[in-house]
Amino acid sequence: MTITFLGTGTSQGVPVIACNCEVCTSPDPRDKRLRSSVMIEAEGKVIVIDSGPDFRYQMLRAKVRHLDAIVFTHEHKDHIAGMDDIRAFNYRQESAIDVYATTRVQEALKREFSYVFAEMKYPGIPEVTLKTIDLKPFSIGNILFRPIEVMHYKLPVLGFRIGDFTYITDAKTISEPEKQKIKGTKTLVINALQIEKHISHFTFVEAIAFAKEIGAEETYFTHISHRLGRHQAILGLLPKNITLAYDGLVLEV
Structure with missing residues (x-):
């Protein structure tokens, strides 16, 4: 299974409009983060989790020529706003695109x-x-998807375990029963928004603690804001087997 990080930024992306901080002005391409999304290629299928506002450019940048499905984690704009751009795949493939979502997200x-x-x-x-x-x-x-319900403040959000790969975004708390669904995963992706406290996202320290609790062979942080710090600087603060994802990173799992 091939996992491509199409975007690793939070709702505003990085750089943030009109911001002159050291992250937003960084020349390091790893500090340029589109809204969070991943592409899964396996068993002859191409599946994207979330189609945020950058979906069109993400498809162009990754040279995606075929799409079988979009799976939505939740209904916030930074995760659904780009759905209109599946039109190109409709035209090319002469078929509708399967969209997987909870009933609440479907209503949105x-x-x-x-x-x-x-x-x-x-x-x-x-x-x-x-x-x-x-x-x-x-x-x-x-491809078997196992939904994992996490809480984004008071909003239930879905993460997904696919084989030994688990992808979770917009989590602040995760119940013990849901953690049991994650245990044993080899590759974990989890959100790590910023250093400071936040009401609806794991902070840097909380994400590290969660990664250690799960004990995956490798953990990647995503849904990162400019308040976390520059990519290269943060790498030096991370424990072994935990690192930052970046746009364009490709994993074979």
Whole structure:
């Protein structure tokens, strides 16, 4: 299975508009972070988790020519705003794109993209087939997804375990039963927003503690803000087997 980090930034991305901090002005390409998303390639399928505002550019940058499905973690704009740009795949593949989401997220998609789901279809609009996620495992082709419910302050958000790979974004707290679903994973991706306390995201210290608790062979931090610090500087503060993800990073797991 190939995992490509399409974006590793938080809701504003990095650099942040009009910010002159040392991270936002850094020449290091690893400090340029689009909104968080990953692409999974396995068993002949190409699947993207979340299509945020940068989805179009992420597809172009990664030279994606085919897409089978989008899986949504939750309904915040930095995770769904780019869904309109699946139109190119509709046209190229001559088919609708499967969209996997909870019923709550589906309702948000219907509000945000009302024209997609209207009875009167305007020519050229995105074509999607909604697939409902609950907390039960589901398959896309031969790829098994195991949903993991985490709390983003008071909002339930889904992470996913696919084989020995687990991807979690926008987590602040995770219950013990859900942690048990993660235990034994070999490659963990978890959000680490910033150094300072935050109401709805793991901080740097909290993410390290969680990574140590899970004990994966390798852990990558994502959903990173400019307040975390420069990529190169933060690497020196991380324990063994924990590192920062960056846009364009490719893993074979």
